[in-house]
Amino acid sequence: MFDPKVHVRYFLRCLGILPSIYEGEDSNKLALIYFCVCGLDLLDALDQLPGKAATIEWVYKHWVAIDDYGGFRGSDIYRDTGPYDVPNLAATGFALQILVTLGDDLSQVDRNKVRRFVERCQRPNGSFSPVVGFGEEDLRYCMLAMTISRLLDGSAVDSGRLLQYVRSTLAFDGGLSMSTGGESHAGLTYCGLAALKLAGELDLCEWQPTLDFLVHRQIHYSEFNKRELENEYADEDDNGAFNGRVNKYGDTCYAFWCLAALELLDIADLVDGEAVKRFLLEQTLSPTMGGFCKTNAPDELPDPLHSFLGIAALGIIRTPGIAPVDVTVVLRKDRMV
């Protein structure tokens, strides 16, 4: 049985005051808030969140415009740093997701400036960088750029070049990767497919090997392959879980990345929902603290990312008590108008 109450308490606790050991998370603060706020939304508990208006106002304080483009900065520590106070795609995506979840109509966002920001982050090869002109390019930023575009009802992103780029990251075993020739990775595979879905460029026929890669991420030790348990990464308790790469252990977040990617292709029912539910509820859920841990290792504590993605994964396989999630923009399904 899934009991939402303990997880509501977990998210509310994470949204409270954090001790100074969280200083290192400063740049990820908007992400942390998004995980917790959207987690509460999926648990139908947003009414228990205090200070929504103050939060909306605070998120808008992250706005930064440069010339003709603008977006959100990652944290207050970037403010007033002259040439280094620039918007970031991840922060902009998380800020918009928080605002939409809290019921803001985005009327204070200068949509054209954000659209120009997203367009300027696109590189000639079709990929996106985290800030204009600097930083590593990969599929995470493609997904974020397209999420932002969708939340703002469109932008002039070149979807043809985006498709070319996503194709270029296809690994020999069907998964998508960091760059041409990189190792297939379920999280990046989700990001690439989500970006294409949002760009209207996702066609199941083209992605059969990717589908094969995704369904094989569900871990199954049986009579058929019991020799694999000799592998130091293998753990019989991972049965039903998803891993992110071939021959890796099961991890809560890949339940979401894989189920969501399959849902984008409208075929999430090709894997075993009951088995992954058992793994999440029995192996990584923290019954005392609430939330979910990354893996079933005994020394782990739950964290907001794995808690949110664990719950969102359970939402995809229709667990009672969890609202379904829109797997393109990763918000509660009825949040987007």
Add this chain to the structure above:
Amino acid sequence: MYDYSDIVIEEPVEPSPLCQILYSDEFKQLIGIAKALMRSNEHSERALKITERVIEKVAAHYTIWSYRLSIVKGLQNYSLDKELDWCGQIAVHNPKNYQIWHYRSLIIELILERIGSFDLKQEYPILEKMLDQDSKNYHVWSYRRWLVERFNLFRDTNEFKYTEKMLEEDVRNNSAWNHRFFVLLGDKKTLTNDQIQAEIDYVTAKVDIAPTNPSSWNYLKGIYNKLNMDVTNLQPLATKYSDLNSVHSQYAFELLAEILEKQKLFEQAIDIYALLEEKDSIRKRYWRWRSSRLSF
């Protein structure tokens, strides 16, 4: 040490209504100095030191890295080799950090720009150290992939030997398999038949060591697909490991089904899918779906 007494530290970090972090005085002081230096874009040794301290605290700070690069470029006498050593120390303490390896590649580009050449030998110790810590570290392998591309190390003996060593230690190290694939086939060059055969022999021997290991089967199929070779040639190997009364492998059955599909032997393929449905029950709906899509 450096003197920062001339810097006026302005407003403290604003409190936030949610996830309010109780920053230590040390953190506030450090960020205050960093912000003032960034605002004036100061290129100095003391600024370099501050970027290091910020990175140690908040490695995901996305513009401190571009500020550091700008300082390094601005300080003409600052040794870029020293900067690479620094990168190595930061990487060892932040094994999951994305930015550090990208930054390292930018420093190498800068060395190439200034000196015209770069001695790759200095890269191997840090890569080995990182992969000894975590033999599947995604960022480190991605960086090694970049080196192969940037310095044209396709079919380089050293790279091959390294993947062989890693696969010797753990034949299931998918990152090592992937790297080998890129080293072998990542450019547009055509391989000789001998080269191809040698590689197929290599991976087949690895299949024999661990027939239930998916990495080696994927690698083998990957080579066939990439080189447009006829996968039905793998039938003897697939058959060898699809005998339920002897050592067998799910991946051999999967490959056999694929071969039978290619040969339009659909009824036999359906039998294999039925077996997969029974034995690999977690994916039973997938195997049923695959079976239902066979067109007679």
